[in-house]
Amino acid sequence: MRHPVRGILALIAGAVSLTAGAWGQDRTAIICARAVAPDGTLSDLGAVVIAGGKVERLAKADEIKEQAGLKIVRHEGAVICPGLIDLCSAIGEFQNNLERAKAVDPSVSAIDAVDPGDPALGRALRAGITAVMITPQPSNVISGVAATVRTWTAGPRVDALRTDGPLVFALGTSVFSTDREPTSRPGALVLLRGALAAARDGKGAARVAQVLAGKLDAIVICEATEDVDGALRTFGEFKLAPHIVHTADAVELAPDLAERGPSRPATIVGPYTFTSSPRTLEGAGALERAGADVAFTGGTPLGEAAGLRVTAALAVRYGMDAAAARRGLTVGAARVAGVEGRVGSLKPGMDADIVVFSGDPLRLESRVIEVYVNGVRVYTAPPPVGQDESGGSYE
């Protein structure tokens, strides 16, 4: 860990070994029993060969032969998984990004508020989250652009995967204010329509114009059912289909959110917690069955970093397909963040941002064993009580 941590974290971190791997042409094979495939299923192609920080190929465990220049790391029974990605996080920027002067402020960039020294980044990494999409606080109708950064920070600034999108819109009580517009739901939609129309007419902000031209992706954070309706209606008038963030009434809205054209915009739900109502928890499954792509927000840094996996596990327990949930934690989230070309799936050519879990990441007793970023092992969990350092004995 790069940052000072206290108490328990220090105790755990004491046992952590960080390997600054050689960054050459040497190749590494991480051999596990299974892997989370791009379609979200657990495949038996459990071995990943890494070269030059990228995934070179996938293979079955017994297909990897020892050879010169190939370092082999073995984890019996483990599951290799693309690094998890948390969406709509305020990690690193919590309470630093509250721009309240203007309700329409597309020029804001979340990356400008990110503190690379935030210890929450390290906690996320330990929980298997290798990247987070950081959104500006959803307190403005147009809040600014999100940034997606790695949780592993090796230098004086965060390692950004993307800093220019998607453009974040927000609807709901959080955007209302008494000292500026909007003060109501219709007022918020007046501002939203105005901004989109101005951009269409060539008078608006550049980023909104890019959205209209299909060159910049958009995401709308919607608090209530009527906010979702308003967003679908208003963006629909401009032939736009942004990603929607909505949790509370997803069961009822599932059909509307599922069928939105060939671009297949995703719906982001969460965080689900142990106190969420059954109806809320059924939302992800309802969306998935209706045909929507679902991704998750785990609530970092306000909640525990483990909250992302808890959200997915609860979604599955309440009816979501397990493979769809694994996609939502990885490739689906990468697609929403617009970084699916670099991370989120184990495919040749992708950045080797990889987590080794002791079992299926959806099972909450599965623990993180190792985390790799760009093919370099950046975190090794201390062995559990009763297991020796070699990771072998389970007695």
Next chain:
Amino acid sequence: MRPCRTDALFRSGRLAAILAAAAGLACAPGARAQLGGLLGGGRNQSATVYQHARIVTMAGPVIEDGSIVVVGGQVRQIGKDVKVPEDATIVDLSGMTVTPGLIDVDGSLGMGTQPPTGPGGRGEQGDPTARAFDGFDRYATDLFKDAVRNGVTVAYISPQGGAGGINGTAAVVRLMPGDGPWAGEVLRDRAALCIDLGSGEPPIQRLQTFDKVRKQFRGALDYREALDTYKEDLEEYEKKVKERADKAAKESGDKGKKEGAAGGAPKPDKAEEKPAVPSPSPSPTPPPAPPKSAADEAVADAGLAQPEPRTPGQPGPQPGGRPPSPAGLPPAGPPAAGQPGDAAKKEEDLKKPTEPTADRKSDVLLRAIDGDMPVRIRCHRSEDILNALELGKEFSLKVAIEGGSEAYLVASSLAESETPVVLDGVIGRDYFRNDELHRRSIDAAALLTRAGVKWHVGTGPSSPQAADRWPSRFVLLSAQLAAQHAGVGVDALRLVTTDAAEFLGISDKAGRLAAGMPADLVVWTGDPLDPGSRVDQVLVGGELLYRAAKNEPREGMK
């Protein structure tokens, strides 16, 4: 029970629905009859055999393709090869996994957020005589349903809402088929004495709370001492009364035997009776002493009638909670102060000792002191945990720490005193808080394991802050989270079945599947630890409590 004889029939959605409805009709009277007691005799004695299931008994190795014979609400046989009774109803559970009902060792199922008793409200200290079950809403159907469809059938409930102090006693409830769709049954009342050291309060308040709790326990010991002294004094007194009566009888016998026989034996044990008046006849009465002034008489009467009122259970006005000296008791034998001590006067002053006022609060605490009732001390901060251990040592209590966010910081003290910890809210830490939970760690279980501290996982009391509360349902997921780093050999399922039952003292009623145990079965569509598995049906005491509707995995009930 259910006439489903073939796999195909059992799995057919429409048929299952019809059968379930028929079964519901058939079972209704039985269910009603058993509301009072699960194993009330004379109930349905026909056998049901659940076949071809993967059975995780928690009482031995997993049985693949095993069978369970249920008769009269009890598991009669369990294993790979069982003798199928004639006329038994066969239920095919191919592909299913059966586990015992899950147990929450620290929950608030059906408790709402209101304290069960009037005076125990927030900001006030609770009352040790308050009982959690009195506040249990046995028809909190929606909550029970969500607990049951996650496999939970038994929950520990504690008095809720007290700000700090001794809040009352907990109960263990089992969810049951009832008159309505669901009901709760007490499996164990007075399962623990519940103390809250108010870790969320400011330091001075916490010190006061702890001091108050300690005084209450000391008061209970004082009460016991007063009772013991009273018993001794009473014996002494009765002995003396008898002696005097014998003497009087002898004297009167000397005077005139006829009258003595008529008067009958003296009854010195009657409370109101004047001890020195063994006989109704006036002549043999022992001399009523030298003539006395009315004032003297009044003093003596007052001394007898109102020995300074004693309520040792609440030594409120006494500084430092120091036990009142036994000398404070009205002495039975010696003459009252200020009275001249001639022989006649001595006889005159023989007074019946006064019984201490009954103190039900202390009675409850004495049960804990005697080790008849475990004590749960809810606290989060390390200093409060150490105080709790001190309290346990001082009064030889069977303490378990509840909450225990910082228990890992004082793990060695916990290990030394062999004090178990009930972790709740394994997840839910808020890094931007600076309250009693701010050091809560997801690694607590690992550190406690390493230190050799026994720990359990519960879902915790309801929080007034939580927008909606669905208690107890995620006890298995909580255990899985805790087990994540806890070490090898930590089995999340064991934590919430056998371990939990043992901890709650209900091993003979729940937590494992074995011959002679109640038939509380949870039928899962797969491995219970896999979130993709669903609870297909739940039986409690052999009766169907819940069945997932086909094609609607999250809906439907009996």
